[in-house]
Amino acid sequence: MDRQTAKKGVDQRTVAKIVSSLRSFFTFLTLEQEREDNPARLVEMPKMEQRIPGVLRVEEVERILSLIDTSTAYGMRDRALFELIYSCGLRISEAVELEIDKLYLEEGLIRVFGKGSRERLVPVGGEAVYRLGVYMEFGRPALVKGNKRSPKVFLNHRGMGLSRKGMWKRFRELTERAGIDAKVHTLRHSYATHLLEGGADLRAVQELLGHSDINTTQIYTHVDREDLRQYHAEFHPRGAG
Template identity: 45%
Template sequence: MKWNHAIKDYKLYLKIERGLSENTIENYGRDIKKLLTFLESNDISLSPIKINDETIQKFVYETAKKVNPRSQARIISGLRSFFDYLVFENYRETNPTDLIETPKVGRKLPDTLSEDEINQLISAIDLSKSQGERNRTIIETMYSCGLRVSEAVTLRISDLFFEEGFIRILGKGNKERFVPIHQQAQKYILFYIKDIRSHIDVDKKFEDTLFLNRRGKGLSRQMIFMILKDLAVKISLNKKISPHTLRHSFATHLLKRGADLRAIQQMLGHESITTTEVYVHLDNSYLKEVVEKYHPRRSS
């Protein structure tokens, strides 16, 4: 079996059997291509069936010189998944990464914004411009619903169920979930649709896409990054933020105000509660408040 055939079959498996998104599948593919680059640069002509643990170990050793432990762990995980697939399909008897030790990395928590910093970001938007109204609506929607940037740019008008108070989100792996949306965010969306979006010459391919650029096409994820980056500079925010910061802040603020972790898990679309715990940063003062308020032995 040749590498290109093995990778193609593997990607098809990830898409059909595991239901992963195109972006995630491409990330897996990049990890395998790093191994291929290593093999070519060292004149090693081993097929995916014949490659052994010694060669994989050499690759991991070389990779460790170039990337941080977190990236190294991700690459090893990607290769392990690929060879697990080959074993599963009976192309191989063993996985050559089984004896490779994954570097231990601590849980990395994204920066979070305070409620005041969120308000400052939104207040810094120039509403005299049509893009300003759109940008405010985007940020309000992402923060109000805890959306991933990919979910925000693909949100459709037909996904809005304001009478019921929900929006429909197609998340990772094309998994559908319904997320509550409060009236403030609804108000901004309705205003944007009626007063801004209605004046755009919409490309036919994007007639149902909610957020559009000036040319009537959907926004890119990079565009959302730039919007936030410019606002952060505008308010002299001394934090490195991204669209994901809004999602993390959404979860953190809900939890601090007493929301149930399971409910937050459902709204974020996490399969595992452990993933939600990583995103939701609990500071010591909050934990102390929880014990003082809810523990049966607290002083009256």
């Protein structure tokens, strides 16, 4: 089945969803006693290839962040938000759900709740601590509206917690201006890759990212190997063959 779908250009993830739906459908029929068997169980699930995530170079991250006008409350928010995601490798959901009482800026830490409500303490880099401090002191108070007192760190123009859609829109505007193809989640990928390139231990990166399975973290070592292949092709006398 894998070879047939590959020839037709069908994505394996799409095939997996179809097979899963068929299995559920025939399970329902057997429970309703409409059938005695589940033929979909005979169909093998396609092997899923791990997708190597896109990664930004350090200078590309800096170029994107430098485009933010930090003279406005929204600019202070955006700079603090994206600095924090890159500094801590946060998921989008972790960033938008972050609450004020989970900030420990004097200690350089934040407390986040990841997938499966798993809690972890994450170190925050100096630049992100500074940008968060500026936003909390000058930017956020300007975004609070009337009696609305949202516990969320990052607020929208109505004084409520910033949504994922709002975050995506703002980051897309920045990347388009920078001429760089990237999404918000690319900052998380870049965080992990830059740590490993700098010599960080894989287990430590797993903990920082909040991965329950180290195999999920392992994919970032593949990105590093891709860089090595590029260096080899560019600099070795037989590399371009």
